[in-house]
Amino acid sequence: MDPEGLRATVEQYNAAAAHGKDPEFHKGDRAYDRYYGDPTVRPNPCVAPLTKPPFYGVEIYPGDVGTSGGLITDEHARVLREDGAPIPGLYATGNCTAAITGHTYTGAGASVAASFIFGWVATHHMIDTTARSTSVA
Incomplete structure (x- = not known):
């Protein structure tokens, strides 16, 4: 992981998060998302600046929890x-x-x-x- 790139990413995220925004991933933009957020975090219960360590970095690989494709079935399955x-x-x-x-x-x-x-x-x-x-x- 590039330490300077990580530092710049966190600084950019924190600047927007201080205003309850996440311009890259749009966390908390929908009422559905806000419902499941942390109600003690304002102005957006889904976004807060990263200020209290420890911090961890992990590789993330795409996956899904449902489907938007696959076999087409009729009303009888x-x-x-x-x-x-x-x-x-x-x-x-x-x-x-x-x-x-x-x-x-x-x-x-x-x-x-x-x-x-x-x-x-x-x-x-x-x-x-x-x-x-x-x-x-």
Whole structure:
């Protein structure tokens, strides 16, 4: 880590943070973010100057907690081909599928809830489909 670069970054951050701003990452710009911030920090509960050591630097690698891509499924949790037709016998739920909320992250647990519900939906669709295909007329 470049010590001078780190020092300049902290000085730049602190100058904006003193006014409750984070021009680089926009922490606390949304009411949703402020709700979960530290209410004792003003004017922005998500941003404060870095003044009290110790300080630590860590490498951060991108990851995600949800999905904004993945397999497209229908209302029965069946995986769809590019032409929109279901792939027989292939069901999917959870983070391997496109989010049911589109490009919106509704909060922690949303993907878990969708997995649970669409797992139930898929199971019942499989049972119903199997019952219809094996019934004798």
